[in-house]
Amino acid sequence: MKENNRRIRITDTTLRDAHQSLWATRMRTADMLEIASEIDSAGYYSLECWGGATFDVCMRYLRENPWERLRALKKACPKTPLQMLLRGQNILGYKHYPDDIVERFVALACDNGMDIFRVFDALNDPRNVKTAIASVKKYGGHAQGTISYTTSPVHTIASYVKYAKELESMGVDSICVKDMAGILTPGAARELVSSLCKALPGTPVQIHSHMTSGMAAAMYLAAAESGAGCLDCAISSMSSFSSQPPCESMVAMLESEGFDTGLDMSRLQKINAYFKELARKRRPASSSKVDAVDAGVLVHAIPGGMISNLRSQLAQQGALDKLQEVLDELPRTRADLGYPPLVTPTSQIVGVQSAINVISGKRYSLVTDEVSRYAAGYYGRTPAPIEPKLRKKLCKGLKPIDCRPADLLKPGLAAAAAELPPNTIKAEEDILSYALFPEVALGYFKWRNADPASREPVPADLEDAGEKAAAPSAAPAASARPQDASASGKSVSGTPVLAPLNGTFYRAKDPGKPPMAADGAAVRQGDEVCVVEAMKLFNPIKATASGKITFLVEHGAAVSKGQPVAAIS
Numbered sequence: 084m085k086e087n088n089r090r091i092r093i094t095d096t097t098l099r100d101a102h103q104s105l106w107a108t109r110m111r112t113a114d115m116l117e118i119a120s121e122i123d124s125a126g127y128y129s130l131e132c133w134g135g136a137t138f139d140v141c142m143r144y145l146r147e148n149p150w151e152r153l154r155a156l157k158k159a160c161p162k163t164p165l166q167m168l169l170r171g172q173n174i175l176g177y178k179h180y181p182d183d184i185v186e187r188f189v190a191l192a193c194d195n196g197m198d199i200f201r202v203f204d205a206l207n208d209p210r211n212v213k214t215a216i217a218s219v220k221k222y223g224g225h226a227q228g229t230i231s232y233t234t235s236p237v238h239t240i241a242s243y244v245k246y247a248k249e250l251e252s253m254g255v256d257s258i259c260v261k262d263m264a265g266i267l268t269p270g271a272a273r274e275l276v277s278s279l280c281k282a283l284p285g286t287p288v289q290i291h292s293h294m295t296s297g298m299a300a301a302m303y304l305a306a307a308e309s310g311a312g313c314l315d316c317a318i319s320s321m322s323s324f325s326s327q328p329p330c331e332s333m334v335a336m337l338e339s340e341g342f343d344t345g346l347d348m349s350r351l352q353k354i355n356a357y358f359k360e361l362a363r364k365r366r367p368a369s370s371s372k373v374d375a376v377d378a379g380v381l382v383h384a385i386p387g388g389m390i391s392n393l394r395s396q397l398a399q400q401g402a403l404d405k406l407q408e409v410l411d412e413l414p415r416t417r418a419d420l421g422y423p424p425l426v427t428p429t430s431q432i433v434g435v436q437s438a439i440n441v442i443s444g445k446r447y448s449l450v451t452d453e454v455s456r457y458a459a460g461y462y463g464r465t466p467a468p469i470e471p472k473l474r475k476k477l478c479k480g481l482k483p484i485d486c487r488p489a490d491l492l493k494p495g496l497a498a499a500a501a502e503l504p505p506n507t508i509k510a511e512e513d514i515l516s517y518a519l520f521p522e523v524a525l526g527y528f529k530w531r532n533a534d535p536a537s538r539e540p541v542p543a544d545l546e547d548a549g550e551k552a553a554a555p556s557a558a559p560a561a562s563a564r565p566q567d568a569s570a571s572g573k574s575v576s577g578t579p580v581l582a583p584l585n586g587t588f589y590r591a592k593d594p595g596k597p598p599m600a601a602d603g604a605a606v607r608q609g610d611e612v613c614v615v616e617a618m619k620l621f622n623p624i625k626a627t628a629s630g631k632i633t634f635l636v637e638h639g640a641a642v643s644k645g646q647p648v649a650a651i652s
Contacts, residue, residue, distance in 0.1 A: 085340055085341030091337055092128030092314075092344070093315075093334070094130070094166060094289070094314070094316070095125075095318070095330065096326070096327050097122075097317045098115050098130060098131065098156070099134065099135055099137055099167075100131060100326065101317035101318075101321040101322065101326045101327060102321065104293065104326040105325065105366065106365050108136045109140070109144075109145070109365050111145055111147065112141075112152040112155060112156075114365070115132070115152075115156060116155055117357070118354060119156060119159035120160075121350050121354050121357070122163070123159065123162050124347065124350055125346055125350040125354065126345045126350075127163050128163075128164070128313055129166040130156075130160060130163050130164070130166060131166045131168065132152075132156050132165055133149070133156075133166075134168035134175060135168045135175070137149065138175045138516075138519070138520075139520055139523060142516065142523050142524060145541060146530050146531070146541045148512075148516075148527075149516070150191075150195055153192070153195045154195050164198035164199050164225070165197055165199070166199035166201060168203070169202045169203070170205075170428075171211045172212070172214060172215065172488070172489050173211075174188055175519055177428045177431070179461070179462075179492060180495065181492040181495040181496075182214045182494070183494040183495060183496045184499070184515070185215055185218060185489075186214065186218040187496055187515060188515050189219055189222055189224070191511065191515060192224075193222040193224050197224060198224060198225060199224065199227060200215070200219045201259055201291075202215045202216055202226060203230075203231055203259075203261055203426070204231065204463065205423060205426050205428060205429040205462070206423055206462060206465065206466065207230060207424065208463035209246065209250070210487040210489075211463045211489070217254075220254050225256045225257070226256050227257045227258070227259050228250030228251070228253065228257070228259070229250075229260075230246060230247060230259070230260050231261050231424040232262045232266075233384060233422070233425065234266060234384070236422070237466050237467045238422065238466065240275055243275060243279070244282045247283055248282060248283065255286070256287075257287040257289055257313075258286055258287070259288075259290070260276070260279075260288065260289070260290050261291045261426070262291060262293070262299070262302075263291075263293065264293065264296075264380050264384045264385065264386045264425060265292050265295035265296040266296060266381055267298070267299075268298060269304070270305070272290070272302045272305045272306040272309065272311075273306070273309045276305075276310050277309045279310075288310060288312060288313075290302075290303060290306045290315065292315070292328070293325055293326065294322065294323045294324060294326060295325050295377050295386070296380050297375075297376040297378070300332065304337070304340065307337060307342060314333065315327050316328050316333050318330050318351065318354050318355050320355050320359040321358050323375070325390075330346070331355065334346055334348065334351075382414065384425050385410070385425055385434060386425060386430055389430045389431070389434055393409060393410075396435070396438065399585055399618075400438075400442060400584055400585050400644065401585070401644075405442065408441045409434075409437050412437045412438075413434065416433055417437075420432075420454075420465065420469060421466050421467040421469050422467050428462070429457075432451070432454055432462075435451060436450070436451060439451070439584070439622070442584070449583050450476075451621060451623075452592065452620070452621040452622075453620050454620075455479045455481050456481065458474050458478050459482065459483045460483050460484040460485060460488065463488060496518065499518040502517070507525075507532070508528065576652055577631075577633070578628040578651045578652070579627070579647040579649070580612065580624060580651065581645050581648065582615050582624070582642040582644055582647075583617075583622055583644065584618070585642070586615040586616050586617030586641070586642060587615065587617075587639065587640070587641055587642070588614075588615055588639070588640050588642045589613065589614050589615070589616060589621075589638055590613055590634065590638045591638075599612055600612040600613065602632070603632070604631070604632055605629075605630065605631055605632075606629065606632045606651065607626065608625075609625050611625055612624060612625065612632060613634070613648060615648075624648065630651045631652055632649050632650070633650050634648065634649045635647055635649055635650060636648050
């Protein structure tokens with residue numbers, strides 16, 4: 084063993100990414116607090132404990148206040164900085180939010196105890212992270228600028244260094260390479276990390292990866308030897324598979340190469356034993372069916388969590404047998420869309436469009452609203468241009484934009500506060516929760532404000548919580564029965580309008596918005612008249628003829644593929 088003389092720090096992901104990746108994000112705050120003092124004394128550089136899907140799941144399924152979780156963890160872990168994952172202008176959601184909401188969210192997160200903000204954008208578009216980074220700096224947090232790593236003809240070492248310099252010019256305190264799919268090889272890590280360290284001397288470089296492909300531990304060692312100063316790990320009983328490399332094993336590897344992690348192995352053993360026991364209660368049964376290593380990720384580059392989502396979504400469509408076809412289609416769709424890195428929300432956008440391309444039997448015969456907005460520039464600048472003819476088809480008449488998407492948004496904080504019913508909120512944080520997840524937050528507030536004796540109990544086991552957690556709207560449970568057209572009392576006559584997929588029927592795209600077409604209104608063939616939310620994205624349905632439209636199912640009802648949802652006469 085070499086003499087320890089080089090310090091390398093470890094960020095623990097057990098309280099956020101690890102249980103999001105392995106346990107469908109179902110760890111409770113009480114679970115965390117029971118072991119928090121041991122974690123706080125282990126010697127970690129930081130504790131990733133907030134952000135990602137945890138905020139949504141806290142309210143939607145666990146009936147917890149995510150802000151209270153943050154405050155409780157700060158109190159329980161006074162020695163170790165807390166860290167969160169922030170999706171830039173998307174904050175914790177799946178769309179861009181106005182600048183005033185981004186800034187106030189960051190301010191309140193800092194006030195409640197957050198120290199380090201890992202700020203990323205799925206497209207590596209610097210315009211989409213500048214407000215978040217500026218807000219973190221303004222309110223005293225550590226701003227970690229993040230590179231969403233992927234491979235493609237347009238993603239090169241030079242392009243990543245260029246982006247890192249843009250992040251540095253915004254005043255970031257450190258740089259993170261976020262390898263969400265686990266596809267960064269040791270050789271590529273050496274080249275990338277050494278290039279970043281050379282181009283940005285004095286700016287610490289941190290590495291985040293997943294063990295999906297089985298390479299991350301070897302890659303971490305190569306990155307450390309090339310100048311990375313911090314690595315993301317999870318305690319061993321919460322590691323590997325689609326989670327991070329095991330902390331204890333990485334400590335042994337690093338120390339054998341002369342690095343000093345500063346971690347207390349005796350405490351790590353206690354922490355590991357705790358989570359090993361907790362797994363009996365929290366680990367979903369489906370996790371036992373996940374392959375330990377998925378070498379296919381080296382081809383399709385889909386993060387592990389998205390693979391499980393695709394499997395579930397295809398099962399809901401009665402098309403699980405087409406999973407391999409979807410995985411084969413995915414690289415083609417990704418190339419068509421300009422090679423976006425596959426991380427929330429682009430992994431969902433590309434993955435679902437790939438599935439629809441396969442299920443429909445004809446590529447892009449049905450295009451989700453999210454793909455249309457993506458192609459038009461509403462998510463940011465694509466890494467490579469989309470072929471003009473295809474872009475026009477994908478946009479579906481939506482006018483492309485070249486500006487920063489958030490520049491088109493009006494301030495939203497005051498409007499969100501005004502929309503809330505009286506006596507709903509207890510603190511300013513509630514307004515932010517509502518601004519990010521309106522229906523989810525209202526459901527939580529209603530539950531929280533109800534008489535405890537009459538509250539719906541929180542389920543002890545949420546087998547599909549992680550999959551539902553990524554949904555952009557609060558759709559009815561997947562177990563809901565499709566509504567028979569006859570249930571509305573209206574007879575089917577004229578030209579039918581059919582549901583293209585199994586999902587949830589909506590008359591409007593957004594909560595509180597008027598219907599896309601009024602019942603009994605005159606419509607023209609090709610008009611978008613309603614939507615079916617399927618596989619977590621909105622799929623617009625067009626009028627199949629011109630005439631008077633009559634809707635046959637209720638707003639919010641579950642429908643099945645091929646079911647008449649309206650008739651035009």
